[in-house]
Each structure stands twice: as C-alpha cells, then as structure tokens.
Amino acid sequence: MKKGVLLVNLGSPDSPEPADVKTYLGEFLMDERVIDVPLWARTLLVKGIILNTRPKASAAAYKKIWWDEGSPLIVISERLQKGIQEKTELPIALAMRYGSMTIKKGLQELVDKGVEEVFLVPLYPQFAMATTETIVVLAEEIRKEFFPHLKITDLKAFYNREDYITVLSNSIERHLKNRPYEHLLFSYHGVPERHIRKRDITKSHCKMDGSCCITPSPAHEFCYRHQCLEVTRLVAEKLNLKPGTYSSSFQSRLGFDPWLTPATDLTIERLGKQGVKNMAIATPAFVSDCLETLEEIAMEGEEIFHEMGGKEFTTIPCLNDDEEWVSLVSDWIHDWANSETVTA
Structure with a gap:
C-alpha cells in the first residue's frame, strides 16, 4: 500500500477582514468539541451572540499579527510541511481543522497521488477534545464517506516523549x-x-x-x-x-x-x-x-x-519550522512507514 502523511493544524481565516473572521469563528465555535453544550444552546450562543460581537475585535487582533505572506499559522505550517517533505520520499500534505484548507482536501491530495494508507499527524503535543480529538473524529468521518478504501493511523499525543x-x-x-x-x-x-x-x-x-x-x-x-x-x-x-x-x-x-x-x-x-x-x-x-x-x-x-x-x-517562539523539530517529525514519519506503529 502506498503511504502518505497528512499534517493537521488548527486553521485560520482566509484574511483578517471581519467577514472572513466571522466565517472562520462560526465553524470553529460551532464544533461540539469546542463548545460542548446542546446544539440549541451552542447555536444561540455562537450565532446569536458571539458572531454578532466578536468578529470585529478578532479581525483587529489578526491584523496586528498578519504577515505579508498570509496567516502566520498557515505560513509556518507550510514551512514545516516543506521541511519534512525534503527529508522523506512519502507525499506530505497539509490541512487545517477549520477554514478553507480542509481535511477532505488534504486527503484528496494524497489519494490523487495514489496513497492508500495515511499517517494523520495532529500538530498538538497534548490530547484535548477541542484539538486532537476533533481532528481524529472528523478525519474518520470523512474517510468513511469519501475515501472508504483508505487506512488512517494517527499519531498519539507526544507530550512526554x-x-x-x-x-x-x-x-x-x-x-x-x-x-x-x-x-x-x-x-x-x-x-x-x-x-x-x-x-x-x-x-x-x-x-x-x-x-x-x-x-x-x-x-x-x-x-x-x-x-x-x-x-x-x-x-x-x-x-x-x-x-x-x-x-x-x-x-x-x-x-x-x-x-x-x-x-x-x-x-x-x-x-x-x-x-x-x-x-x-x-x-x-x-x-x-x-x-x-x-x-x-x-x-x-x-x-x-x-x-x-x-x-x-x-x-519564546513555538517550535515552528525549527530544524530539530522538522527532523523529529520526519523521524516519526519514517518510524511509522517502517513499522506502521508510533507509540506515545
């Protein structure tokens, strides 16, 4: 089976403009693993209150940190992807849990390259409902609906490695x-x-x-x-x-x-x-x-x-595309490709 890797990070609005920020926040906050209350309450809170007040302030915050190349999170994740790709022959795709760089698009990119077995890498050291869990659950839902032939293995929380x-x-x-x-x-x-x-x-x-x-x-x-x-x-x-x-x-x-x-x-x-x-x-x-x-x-x-x-x-900056970090994730990928098992 041809193998490939899908790196998944949180996501970002397409731009720091209020309309794009509102769309992004709507998807993020309506996730039942982010705001874990009944749908009616979540809808009332998010669509009735938060999305009518928060997008403008959040857009202003995004504008403070936005880079010429785009969202820092996206740009940094792309640099990480590129660095890892240079260290492995496996196809490396990148997706976001929220926003336009969807997990479905990431899996489709790999499938188009003939991949049949995917190593899903949530870019979070610790496990949480609103991070790792929501990525793994959504990826499995997408697999069942659109790519039933795919096999997906996910990297477990690596906080204590x-x-x-x-x-x-x-x-x-x-x-x-x-x-x-x-x-x-x-x-x-x-x-x-x-x-x-x-x-x-x-x-x-x-x-x-x-x-x-x-x-x-x-x-x-x-x-x-x-x-x-x-x-x-x-x-x-x-x-x-x-x-x-x-x-x-x-x-x-x-x-x-x-x-x-x-x-x-x-x-x-x-x-x-x-x-x-x-x-x-x-x-x-x-x-x-x-x-x-x-x-x-x-x-x-x-x-x-x-x-x-x-x-x-x-x-102190995050690990971002630090050379040691790029090499470490590449090593985990090689371990998986060779043994099909990565333990936390």
Missing part, C-alpha cells in the same frame, strides 16, 4: 541564551474544567484538587491538564530549573463556566506586582505561532507585565 522534550527544551534554552530572567512561565491554551472530567476514562480520578494530575492513573492518557503540567515538569527537569523560578498557567478563557487555572493574564499581573522585573514565557500547547501566541501573549501579555512594573518580557 523524550525526543520531543529534548527538542522543546533545546529551543527554549537557545532562545533564553544571554537573556537573564527571574521567572519562566509555561502558558498553555485553556479549556473548561468539564472537558477534563468528560475525558476521564476512570470516571472518578479527575477531581481538580491539585493532586490528581500527579497521581498515576489511566486517566492521564486523555487528561489535557496532566499532560500540560507534565511538559512543564519534564522541561524543568531537562533544563535543571530551580523550584520557584518557573510555573504553569492557562490562557484564552471564554464564557462563564470554570476554566483551568491559574489564568495566564492574572499570573503575569501577579508576577509583576510581586516585583519580577524580567520574565520569559513559553507556549508549549502550540507547535506553530498563531494569534494566541503572537497577539494574546507577545502583545497583550507584555503590556500587562509592563503596566505592573515589569521591564523585560521575553516571548
């Missing part, structure tokens, strides 16, 4: 070289607490009490919070970070339900108030810089820090 932690740690260390800092904040994309409980396969382990994420359990296989905190722990161990000089937080809250804490903006504010003058921030929930990292963290986060008296605010 030693090779990934090494590449991530090397990147962080390199970008912090000659940049003194007092505190390193690991900021992860936030999700509602109920998402964690919904994916607790034990139905009893996740208690959000500060201890469950460090207590061994089968629930960790699908626990986003545990996997985020584990990345922080492993990187801190790899870089020999001293206790008290680093911490974790979660960004991008939406709505009024409880979300994972502590919140990134409040953490940055607290650090500034406590007298921290030099801080650095990494965003290991993303492998490609995007709106959340370039605007919410690098712009809004820095502004908060300065308002609280902070001076130096160092934003």
